[in-house]
Amino acid sequence: MSRLRTAALVGNPNAGKSALFNALTGARQKIANYPGVTVERKAGRMFLPSGEPVELIDLPGSYSLDPASPDEEVTRRVVMGEFPGEARPDVLVVVVDAANLEQHLVFAQELVAMGQPLVVALNMVDLAERDGLVIDPEALSASLGVPVVSTVAVRKRGIEALAAAMAAAEAQDLSTRHEVARLTLPERRLAARNMAKGAILSESGEHRLHAQLDKVLLHRWLGPVILFALLFVIFQAVFAWATPFADALDGGISALIGLVEGAIPEGVFRDFITEGVLTGVGSVVVFLPQIIILFAFILAMEQSGYMARAAFIMDRLMAYVGLSGRSFIPLLSSFACAIPGIMATRAIADPKDRLTTILIAPLMTCSARLPVYAVIIAAFIPATSVGPGVGLQGLVLFALYVLGIIGAMVVALVLRRTVTKGSASGFIMELPRYQMPPLRDLAIGLWQRAWVFLRRAGTIIFAATVALWILLSFPKAEPGESQIDASIAGQVADGLHVVMEPIGFNREISLALIPAMAAREVAVSALATTYAVDADDEEAEAAGLIPRLQSGWSLPTALAFLAWFIFAPQCISTIAVTRRETNGWKWPAIMVGYLFGLAYIAAGATFWTATALGL
Numbered sequence: 001m002s003r004l005r006t007a008a009l010v011g012n013p014n015a016g017k018s019a020l021f022n023a024l025t026g027a028r029q030k031i032a033n034y035p036g037v038t039v040e041r042k043a044g045r046m047f048l049p050s051g052e053p054v055e056l057i058d059l060p061g062s063y064s065l066d067p068a069s070p071d072e073e074v075t076r077r078v079v080m081g082e083f084p085g086e087a088r089p090d091v092l093v094v095v096v097d098a099a100n101l102e103q104h105l106v107f108a109q110e111l112v113a114m115g116q117p118l119v120v121a122l123n124m125v126d127l128a129e130r131d132g133l134v135i136d137p138e139a140l141s142a143s144l145g146v147p148v149v150s151t152v153a154v155r156k157r158g159i160e161a162l163a164a165a166m167a168a169a170e171a172q173d174l175s176t177r178h179e180v181a182r183l184t185l186p187e188r189r190l191a192a193r194n195m196a197k198g199a200i201l202s203e204s205g206e207h208r209l210h211a212q213l214d215k216v217l218l219h220r221w222l223g224p225v226i227l228f229a230l231l232f233v234i235f236q237a238v239f240a241w242a243t244p245f246a247d248a249l250d251g252g253i254s255a256l257i258g259l260v261e262g263a264i265p266e267g268v269f270r271d272f273i274t275e276g277v278l279t280g281v282g283s284v285v286v287f288l289p290q291i292i293i294l295f296a297f298i299l300a301m302e303q304s305g306y307m308a309r310a311a312f313i314m315d316r317l318m319a320y321v322g323l324s325g326r327s328f329i330p331l332l333s334s335f336a337c338a339i340p341g342i343m344a345t346r347a348i349a350d351p352k353d354r355l356t357t358i359l360i361a362p363l364m365t366c367s368a369r370l371p372v373y374a375v376i377i378a379a380f381i382p383a384t385s386v387g388p389g390v391g392l393q394g395l396v397l398f399a400l401y402v403l404g405i406i407g408a409m410v411v412a413l414v415l416r417r418t419v420t421k422g423s424a425s426g427f428i429m430e431l432p433r434y435q436m437p438p439l440r441d442l443a444i445g446l447w448q449r450a451w452v453f454l455r456r457a458g459t460i461i462f463a464a465t466v467a468l469w470i471l472l473s474f475p476k477a478e479p480g481e482s483q484i485d486a487s488i489a490g491q492v493a494d495g496l497h498v499v500m501e502p503i504g505f506n507r508e509i510s511l512a513l514i515p516a517m518a519a520r521e522v523a524v525s526a527l528a529t530t531y532a533v534d535a536d537d538e539e540a541e542a543a544g545l546i547p548r549l550q551s552g553w554s555l556p557t558a559l560a561f562l563a564w565f566i567f568a569p570q571c572i573s574t575i576a577v578t579r580r581e582t583n584g585w586k587w588p589a590i591m592v593g594y595l596f597g598l599a600y601i602a603a604g605a606t607f608w609t610a611t612a613l614g615l
């Protein structure tokens with residue numbers, strides 16, 4: 001006759017505890033909160049083979065008995081029998097994922113060491129077998145010293161055997177458990193690895209290959225080196241591969257301008273089409289090839305399963321600045337655009353972690369900066385190579401991205417010590433399988449990205465450029481006076497120029513920065529339109545933006561302009577989404593303030609250093 005009254009399911013997150021709970025209890029469950037905390041208490045009744053009822057509790061996922069979150073705190077106290085009003089479970093069912101055995105066995109050993117009756121459910125064996133990995137429960141049982149039952153919770157496989165093992169658990173000899181109790185965490189990790197290895201019955205070549213791949217790609221220092229090398233190659237490719245396509249697009253736009261000039265009689269309307277629409281918006285659209293190449297790499301990294309590994313690598317590095325790998329995915333999406341990045345921070349449970357991530361997200365180089373960077377680099381950085389296969393232009397682009405990341409990390413460090421003080425939470429994630437990126441998905445993803453970019457060009461960039469063209473074109477200049485001087489925009493820019501002159505910005509830049517608040521790419525279209533309006537004749541107008549930049553700007557000014565855009569929060573939508581996600585104006589105001597401050601300092605420092613060096 002069994003004396004079991006209560007049992008608890010415990011284990012790492014996503015091991016399948018809740019699925020097992022459902023399989024064991026059927027519909028007989030009751031959900032409430034633990035007293036005093038918002039953590040859910042899920043209990044239900046199951047029956048042992050003898051027909052005896054047992055109350056089964058489904059505990060929240062945990063990585064160890066050292067609590068790092070309210071969920072883990074509850075798990076720990078229930079398991080230890082310290083939770084008021086909750087009886088210590090008579091038997092623990094430790095759920096481990098067969099495909100992530102090494103990871104899950106670390107916590108399992110800690111539980112074994114508690115010296116309670118215990119059964120291990122080796123769950124998800126179906127998924128492991130699909131991946132070519134067969135685990136021997138007998139071998140695992142021998143090395144852990146406790147019964148192990150294979151289960152597939154979602155197919156209700158192994159459920160009866162598990163219930164039988166639970167019933168038999170009270171007769172367990174607990175005297176040998178103290179050996180495990182003495183192990184330190186690194187020792188337990190090592191033991192987990194050996195046990196996991198020792199329990200492998202068979203492993204497919206593919207699975208072994210993937211495991212080998214992980215050994216290299218997740219290596220303590222080789223991993224980050226490979227990640228950075230890969231990023232380096234990506235930025236090289238953005239310049240090296242895009243040039244012919246960008247040139248072709250550029251030629252197409254010039255041809256279109258020629259066509260319009262031939263078809264429409266001279267006048268304000270023709271100027272509007274050529275200077276405002278085609279030159280302005282066209283100057284941004286030519287960067288479509290660069291955007292596509294960048295995203296082809298990013299999507300391929302995501303779909304191949306490498307991106308999750310990158311997050312894993314970054315977790316270690318981000319811990320130094322008080323952030324966890326949980327921030328990596330939002331920050332990574334911010335490379336496309338800070339808006340989805342900031343929205344993705346909702347997945348970060350810790351409020352201070354989340355706030356820090358929101359505040360630094362705009363420092364990740366979003367794709368809107370790419371046209372700005374690319375046009376200045378094309379105009380001022382020679383297309384020379386600085387080593388075999390290493391172009392200077394790609395190197396500068398890479399440096400700009402890295403500077404954004406370094407800026408973000410420094411800001412995070414400062415924030416974590418001041419306004420968002422608190423301890424960082426731990427982070428472990430399940431790594432997806434490696435696979436060849438499916439070409440179809442890749443193509444769809446690229447198409448979506450390209451469409452987002454073109455839609456921006458057709459809406460917000462178009463609108464801001466047209467508005468600027470109107471402000472630049474009226475009132476009309478007297479003969480002998482420059483159109484920019486006469487225009488409304490020119491007058492406004494003169495005011496801003498007073499503030500921007502000390503950091504090396506000329507009037508055209510000051511002018512372009514105002515509409516660029518709508519979106520960063522507008523800085524490019526605004527410059528293109530300004531120079532087109534300013535051009536004395538059609539020949540000068542047709543010369544294009546890059547020669548105008550080269551003849552009008554000094555190198556220190558161009559570099560200062562690049563430095564400005566690493567930091568400047570020139571994006572109204574980002575400010576709006578920050579307001580929404582932080583419920584007020586306080587944090588967006590702080591964000592905008594510190595980013596403009598940094599932009600000004602960085603641009604100024606760049607300008608004066610470059611000037612002092614005689615560049």
Ligand SMILES: Nc1nc2c(ncn2[C@@H]2O[C@H](COP(=O)(O)OP(=O)(O)OP(=O)(O)O)[C@@H](O)[C@H]2O)c(=O)[nH]1
Pocket residue numbers: 012013014015016017018019020059060061062123124125126127151152153154155
């Ligand atoms: N194929 C397969 N899927 C499973 C198995 N067990 C659980 N799952 C799935 O794995 C996912 C996670 O299972 P859960 O039961 O929610 O995991 P959990 O341990 O309760 O997770 P937390 O409560 O977050 O700690 C769900 O999508 C389940 O459907 C299994 O044996 N085989």
Ligand SMILES: [Mg+2]
Pocket residue numbers: 017018019058059060061
């Ligand atoms: Mg669960």
